[in-house]
Amino acid sequence: MFFKIKEGKSSTTKVSRSAPQKITEITDKQQWKSILRKISSHDFYHTYDYHVISANENEQPILLVYQDGQNLIALPLILRNIENTNYSDFTSVYGYCGPITNIKDTSFNFLNFQLCLKDYLKQKGVVSLFSRLHPFLNQNPIIEGLGNVEELGKVINIDVSKTIEESRAVYSKSNKNQINKLRRKCEVVLAKTEEEILEFVDIYHENMRRLNAKEHYFFDKEYFLNFLKVEDFQTDIILIRDIETKKFIAGSMFVKTGKIVQFHLSGTRTEFLKLHPSKLFLDEMRLRATEEGYTFFNLGGGLAGEEDSLFDFKASFSKDFRLFKVWKCVVDEEAYNQLSSGKEESNFFPKYREFIK
Numbered sequence: 463m464f465f466k467i468k469e470g471k472s473s474t475t476k477v478s479r480s481a482p483q484k485i486t487e488i489t490d491k492q493q494w495k496s497i498l499r500k501i502s503s504h505d506f507y508h509t510y511d512y513h514v515i516s517a518n519e520n521e522q523p524i525l526l527v528y529q530d531g532q533n534l535i536a537l538p539l540i541l542r543n544i545e546n547t548n549y550s551d552f553t554s555v556y557g558y559c560g561p562i563t564n565i566k567d568t569s570f571n572f573l574n575f576q577l578c579l580k581d582y583l584k585q586k587g588v589v590s591l592f593s594r595l596h597p598f599l600n601q602n603p604i605i606e607g608l609g610n611v612e613e614l615g616k617v618i619n620i621d622v623s624k625t626i627e628e629s630r631a632v633y634s635k636s637n638k639n640q641i642n643k644l645r646r647k648c649e650v651v652l653a654k655t656e657e658e659i660l661e662f663v664d665i666y667h668e669n670m671r672r673l674n675a676k677e678h679y680f681f682d683k684e685y686f687l688n689f690l691k692v693e694d695f696q697t698d699i700i701l702i703r704d705i706e707t708k709k710f711i712a713g714s715m716f717v718k719t720g721k722i723v724q725f726h727l728s729g730t731r732t733e734f735l736k737l738h739p740s741k742l743f744l745d746e747m748r749l750r751a752t753e754e755g756y757t758f759f760n761l762g763g764g765l766a767g768e769e770d771s772l773f774d775f776k777a778s779f780s781k782d783f784r785l786f787k788v789w790k791c792v793v794d795e796e797a798y799n800q801l802s803s804g805k806e807e808s809n810f811f812p813k814y815r816e817f818i819k
Contacts, residue, residue: 483574485582488525495694497527497536501564503599506695506719507557508538515688516540516555524552526582528575535575535604537561537593544589544814549797551812552583554593557724558760560789561593561604572604579608583793590798590812591791597784598722598758609791615768616783618776620759622723622751629748634778637741644742647706653699653713659686662699662713662729669729681727686715695719697726700746702739712739716747721757723747744779760784 488494494510506512513523517540526537538559539552554560583591591609595601597617605611620629630638653659663683670679690697701713714728725747730740744761751759763786764773777783790811792798801814810816 483528483530483578485578486527486529488527489523494525497525497534498694500534501536501562502720503564504536504562504720505558505596505599505722506717506724507555507559507596508536508562509692509694509719511692511694512557513538513540513555515685515692526579528578530574533563533565533570535561535563535565535572537579539591539593544801547797547801549587549589549794549801551589551815552591552593557594557726558596558598558786559593560595560599560601562599562601563604568603570603572606575604576608580793583791587794589792589794589801591789591793592811593789595787595789597786598760605789609789611787611789614786614788615763616773617763617786618761618773618780619782619784620748620751620761620780621757621782622748622759623757624752626749626752629752629780630745632780637778640738641741641745644702644737644739647737648702648704648711648739648742650742650746651701651703651710653701656687658701658710659690659699661710662686662701662715665710665713665731666727666729668731672732689715698747698750700743702742704734711737712743714740714743714747718751718754718756721755723751723756723759725759725761740775748779 488497491510498504498508510523510525517523520543522541524539524541526539528535539554541550541552543550595611598619602611622629633641651658653662660683663686667680686699690699696718698716698718699713700716701710703709704711709731711734712728712730715726717724717726725744728740728743748759761776761779763776764770788811792812798812798814802812805813805816808816
């Protein structure tokens with residue numbers, strides 16, 4: 463779905479404005495943090511530091527902010543130049559992002575924000591905007607009518623606001639048996655030293671090689687070390703160590719923000735796959751998240767949104783499914799079609815970037 467700017471009277475008189483509003487670009491860390499402090503419903507995916515860690519060379523993290531009195535809407539994005547053109551486009555970081563707001567009034571009209579965003583994108587020469595959305599935040603009213611929102615699949619949540627006994631009650635029988643066995647054979651270690659963190663990095667990279675993962679999933683060691691230094695959110699790396707061999711055999715990175723725990727990155731040593739140690743670090747984080755007062759523990763979904771073996775594995779911990787959606791907007795239809803000319807039809811968005819490394 464394309465959106466177009468309506469010219470003339472209709473674009474300025476549909477909604478009365480008490481004062482001129484506009485989209486403000488924020489690239490300064492302290493200003494970015496200041497906005498997020500005013501919007502309690504956000505995740506680590508929305509923070510300045512995560513955007514800086516995630517941005518590639520020649521990409522710029524930008525927080526777009528709309529303010530009307532005390533009402534705030536913020537949209538974090540990554541700005542990318544389109545090579546050999548005067549155009550650019552916006553994308554989101556890896557994970558669950560999208561717009562956030564401090565507006566609690568369910569009857570609030572977001573039209574002024576949408577008009578300002580359209581004007582801003584057009585004036586900046588942006589061809590398209592893509593953002594992954596957050597399955598635990600109600601973002602649809604903010605962007606409804608702008609481009610197209612598509613469902614990609616389900617993610618699995620463990621409701622850690624329930625008691626430990628209640629959340630474990632929905633485990634499959636095999637899960638319970640295997641976790642009990644793992645707790646006898648293995649010990650749980652919260653990584654604290656650089657040596658332990660790098661052990662996790664090595665496990666993660668081994669896991670990615672086994673899966674023949676794309677190059678952009680092979681984060682370097684600085685990515686992980688910098689991640690744990692960030693103050694805007696808390697990161698726990700949980701390692702599983704085999705008691706008999708003293709080897710670290712699996713590990714996972716969990717990120718905590720507000721009331722949400724995210725299952726971010728993980729890996730298992732190939733020789734220990736049959737032991738299923740990943741079940742232990744998920745169960746361990748469920749216990750910790752409940753004890754620490756969190757509400758949501760997002761396990762994510764299957765590969766590419768599919769209900770595959772990975773999805774089935776995660777669903778063995780909970781049947782609380784949430785929809786994962788993405789937001790696709792073509793801002794400049796003419797430029798988009800020119801850039802995409804000659805490309806085969808596909809679901810990739812934006813089409814002109816499908817084969818760009």
